[in-house]
Amino acid sequence: MLEVTGFTKRFRGIAALDNVDFSLNEGEVHALLGENGAGKSTLINLIAGTFPWAEGVYRINGRTITSLTPQVAQEIGIAAVFQEFSLVPDLTVVENIFLGREQSSGLFLKRKQMRQAAAELLDSLGFHLPLDEKVAFLSRAQKQMVEIAKALRMRPKVLILDEPTASLTDGEAEKLFNAVALLKARGVGIIYVSHRMSEIRNLSDRVTVLRGGKKIGTVVTAEISDEGLIEMMVGRPVEQLFPKIEHKPGAVRLEVRDLTTEKRSVIGASFTARAGEVVGLAGLVGCGRSELCRAVFGLETIEAGTISLGDKPVERPTPTSMLAANVCYFPADRGSEGLALARSARENATMSSLDLPALSSGPVLKFWRETEAIKEPLGNLALRPMAPERRASAFSGGNQQKLMLARGLMKSFDVYLFDEPTVGIDVGAKADVYNLIKSLVEAGASVVVSTSELPELINLASRVYVMHEGKIVAELAQHELSEAQVLSHYFGGHA
Ligand SMILES: Nc1ncnc2c1ncn2[C@@H]1O[C@H](COP(=O)(O)OP(=O)(O)OP(=O)(O)O)[C@@H](O)[C@H]1O
Ligand SMILES: [Mg+2]
Known part of the structure; x- marks a missing residue:
C-alpha cells in the first residue's frame, strides 16, 4: 500500500537519510531498527509529511504523491505517534484527542458526543484515563496513551509508532500490543520503531535496518536471529553488552528508613546503598521505584521517614541541597524533567x-x-x-x-540515582552507559539503578530491592539474582 524509493533528507547538507527504499503492505507490521541517529525518526517524519522531502518517490495505493503536508497525510490516512509529543498541556484529554477536528456545530451537544467518542475509543484500547484532566497533569505514560488514541481517532490506514512503549507499564504495553493486533487484522499497515528486541520479534512481520542514514536491508522477522539483527544494526557482532563490575561494598553512603511519600507512591521503604556497589531497584513501572528516587532527591513530598548521607541525616531534601551534598539524579522522563x-x-x-x-x-x-x-x-x-x-x-x-x-x-558525585538510564538507547550505546556505571562504581561511588530491564539488574547490581505497590517486598543478594527470582517478587508474592 505504501512505497517510498530513493528517500533522502539532508540537514544543512548532511544526509540524515540517504537513498532509502521502504514499503508497507496492508495488515503488516514493519519494524524499523537502527542505532541512535540511524535515521528512523527522520524516515517516518518524511512518510508522515512533517518533514518536507526533496528527493525520492512516494507512492500510496498506486498513487504518486508529489508533496505532502501533515494535513494531506491525514487525509490519505497516515497517522503518527512521535517520540516527542504534540499534545497541548492546557487542554484536557478529550480536547487533545479531538484537537484539529473538533466537531464544531452545536457546541454543547457535540462536546458531549466528543466525550462519549473519546471514552469509547480509550475503552476499546483498554486505556484508563481521566477524560477531563488537563494533559499537563498526566504522567508520561498517560500522555503516550492520549497520543495513541489521538492517532487512532481518524481511523488511519497507515499507523506510525515511534518507540511507543518507552514509558508504558508492562500492562499498558500489553494493551498497546492488543490494539496493534486488532488494527493489523483490520488491514491497517503499521510502521513500528523500537529498541526492544522482544517487541520487534513478537509484533513485526518484516524488519528494515538502518545504519548511518542508509538502508542495510529488509528481512522477514521469522527468518533472522536477534544476533543477526544486531549485527546488521551495528555492523559487527556485539560480543559483550554487560561489563564485569568489581563490587567492593564499603561504607554506607545513602540510608533510607521507613520512607513514605505524601502521595503514598512509596510506603515505609528502607534501603541502603554503599560506596563501591550498584544497588538495583526492581519492579513493574508504577511500583514506586521512580518515586523513591525522586523522593531521595527532594522531588516528592515526604510524609514520614528519614534519609541519611553517610551518617548525616538530611532534614528536608531539595535538589539543590542534594546536589551540594554530592548526590546526582537522572530522571526517566528526559522530555519534561530532563532537558532544555x-x-x-x-x-x-x-x-x-x-x-x-x-x-x-x-x-x-x-x-x-x-x-x-x-x-x-x-x-x-x-x-x-x-x-x-x-x-x-x-x-x-x-x-x-x-x-x-x-x-x-x-x-564526581558520591551517590548516583539513575531512573531507567537506557530508555531509548540503542544496543551499542547501552554498553557505553553500562561501562560508565562500572567506572563510577569502581572509583568508589554508590550507584542506585531503577530499571524495568531485568538483564540490567542481574548483570550490573550487587544487590536488588524489589518493589510492589510502593513497598519494598524483597532484597536479593548477587548470588540470588536470576530473572525467575526477581520476577517472583514482582506481584508482591513470595518465592
Ligand atoms: N533538526 C535537525 N537538525 C539537524 N540534524 C538533525 C535534525 N534532526 C535529526 N538530525 C540528525 O539526523 C540523524 C538521524 O536522526 P533520527 O532522529 O532520524 O535518528 P533515530 O534513528 O530516530 O535515532 P533514535 O533511536 O536516537 O531516536 C541524526 O544524526 C540527527 O542528529
Ligand atoms: Mg528517533
Missing part, C-alpha cells in the same frame, strides 16, 4: 554543574572551560554527532538521553 530542548548540547550537559567553581567565571572563560569539560563525558557516551553547540532538539531521541546522562558526569 531549545538550548545547546553544551548548556544542557553543564546545567547541573554550574555551581562548579571551575566553570563559574566570566562568560568567555566559562564557555571555553565548559567546552573543554564536556569533551570527556560526551566522548565516553559516544554522543552522535559530536556537536556540542547544536540545539538539544536536533539530536536523535537516544542522543538526547545521552546529553542528560553527561550532566551528572561533569564532576
Whole structure:
C-alpha cells in the first residue's frame, strides 16, 4: 500500500537519510531498527509529511504523491505517534484527542458526543484515563496513551509508532500490543520503531535496518536471529553488552528508613546503598521505584521517614541541597524533567554543574572551560554527532538521553540515582552507559539503578530491592539474582 524509493533528507547538507527504499503492505507490521541517529525518526517524519522531502518517490495505493503536508497525510490516512509529543498541556484529554477536528456545530451537544467518542475509543484500547484532566497533569505514560488514541481517532490506514512503549507499564504495553493486533487484522499497515528486541520479534512481520542514514536491508522477522539483527544494526557482532563490575561494598553512603511519600507512591521503604556497589531497584513501572528516587532527591513530598548521607541525616531534601551534598539524579522522563530542548548540547550537559567553581567565571572563560569539560563525558557516551553547540532538539531521541546522562558526569558525585538510564538507547550505546556505571562504581561511588530491564539488574547490581505497590517486598543478594527470582517478587508474592 505504501512505497517510498530513493528517500533522502539532508540537514544543512548532511544526509540524515540517504537513498532509502521502504514499503508497507496492508495488515503488516514493519519494524524499523537502527542505532541512535540511524535515521528512523527522520524516515517516518518524511512518510508522515512533517518533514518536507526533496528527493525520492512516494507512492500510496498506486498513487504518486508529489508533496505532502501533515494535513494531506491525514487525509490519505497516515497517522503518527512521535517520540516527542504534540499534545497541548492546557487542554484536557478529550480536547487533545479531538484537537484539529473538533466537531464544531452545536457546541454543547457535540462536546458531549466528543466525550462519549473519546471514552469509547480509550475503552476499546483498554486505556484508563481521566477524560477531563488537563494533559499537563498526566504522567508520561498517560500522555503516550492520549497520543495513541489521538492517532487512532481518524481511523488511519497507515499507523506510525515511534518507540511507543518507552514509558508504558508492562500492562499498558500489553494493551498497546492488543490494539496493534486488532488494527493489523483490520488491514491497517503499521510502521513500528523500537529498541526492544522482544517487541520487534513478537509484533513485526518484516524488519528494515538502518545504519548511518542508509538502508542495510529488509528481512522477514521469522527468518533472522536477534544476533543477526544486531549485527546488521551495528555492523559487527556485539560480543559483550554487560561489563564485569568489581563490587567492593564499603561504607554506607545513602540510608533510607521507613520512607513514605505524601502521595503514598512509596510506603515505609528502607534501603541502603554503599560506596563501591550498584544497588538495583526492581519492579513493574508504577511500583514506586521512580518515586523513591525522586523522593531521595527532594522531588516528592515526604510524609514520614528519614534519609541519611553517610551518617548525616538530611532534614528536608531539595535538589539543590542534594546536589551540594554530592548526590546526582537522572530522571526517566528526559522530555519534561530532563532537558532544555531549545538550548545547546553544551548548556544542557553543564546545567547541573554550574555551581562548579571551575566553570563559574566570566562568560568567555566559562564557555571555553565548559567546552573543554564536556569533551570527556560526551566522548565516553559516544554522543552522535559530536556537536556540542547544536540545539538539544536536533539530536536523535537516544542522543538526547545521552546529553542528560553527561550532566551528572561533569564532576564526581558520591551517590548516583539513575531512573531507567537506557530508555531509548540503542544496543551499542547501552554498553557505553553500562561501562560508565562500572567506572563510577569502581572509583568508589554508590550507584542506585531503577530499571524495568531485568538483564540490567542481574548483570550490573550487587544487590536488588524489589518493589510492589510502593513497598519494598524483597532484597536479593548477587548470588540470588536470576530473572525467575526477581520476577517472583514482582506481584508482591513470595518465592
Ligand atoms: N533538526 C535537525 N537538525 C539537524 N540534524 C538533525 C535534525 N534532526 C535529526 N538530525 C540528525 O539526523 C540523524 C538521524 O536522526 P533520527 O532522529 O532520524 O535518528 P533515530 O534513528 O530516530 O535515532 P533514535 O533511536 O536516537 O531516536 C541524526 O544524526 C540527527 O542528529
Ligand atoms: Mg528517533
